[in-house]
Amino acid sequence: MSRDDIFEKIQEVLDDALGVDEDEVTPDASLTADLGAESIDFLDIVFRLEKTFDFKISQGELFPENLTENEEWVADGKLTDNGLEMLRGRMTHVDFGAYGEGDLEVSKIGDLITVNSLVNFVEIKLAG
């Protein structure tokens, strides 16, 4: 499946899950900041991606969960170097840019998950 095909299907998924128009679903649109996704919408999106692309997604695979429970990863509500390294390794579909220790608040991680991140994720999953 081409990247364009994946993108088109993700447009439909987000249209159904978030009630947004397809033209709002641009590659750089952030799921939370631009498309208004809330935490429960992520579960909805996971279920719809599984159905659309016929693969299983483990809990925490697409979106990070329970980060704050680990002091090694989060201090004062912000990601540590170890936390960022862990996320960069585990979530290769997300662009974490040039963030360093203490630059990124946990509550802002959702903003980094863009439509492009979802396309990357699906592409990686389909490649097996």
Added chain:
Amino acid sequence: MRWLWIDCIIKYDADKQLVAIKNVSLSEYYLHDHIIGGKPIMPFSLMIEGMAQTAGILVGSVNKFKEKVILAKIAKATLDSDVTAGDTVRFEASIDNIDESGAATCGFIDRRVAGGDAWERVGRVDLLFSHIDKNMAGTEFPEHNFVFSDNFKMILDTAGLASLAE
């Protein structure tokens, strides 16, 4: 105490489908406050709640009612015809997807008008449920399962499904 919006479970297919009915009665006072065009009409919000209870029992039964299953999102809700006193409503819920975080269900609403025999499809309600103990990290909830109270057990007992909660 929970207010039940289904009267009886009429079909249970483990982990897949649950069907329940509700008889709409003029003795229910809310109908008197919801008159449209001179007729008492069952509010759609209560029909959605009926579907949520039907689908919620189905989702809860998958893990023997150990999970706290909370309605998290109404993914889709359409209703094409009104339901009034004397009608019977049938809620048909199926599991679309379920994992440790929660479940997505697909539901159809059928209506049998007073005195009639035939069922007519009048609505669709798709829902998303959360297993809150698995999703609300750091939030503490009571140990006991406050979602599935004695009322729900009564419904299971009536349908001969009490063993599901054991």
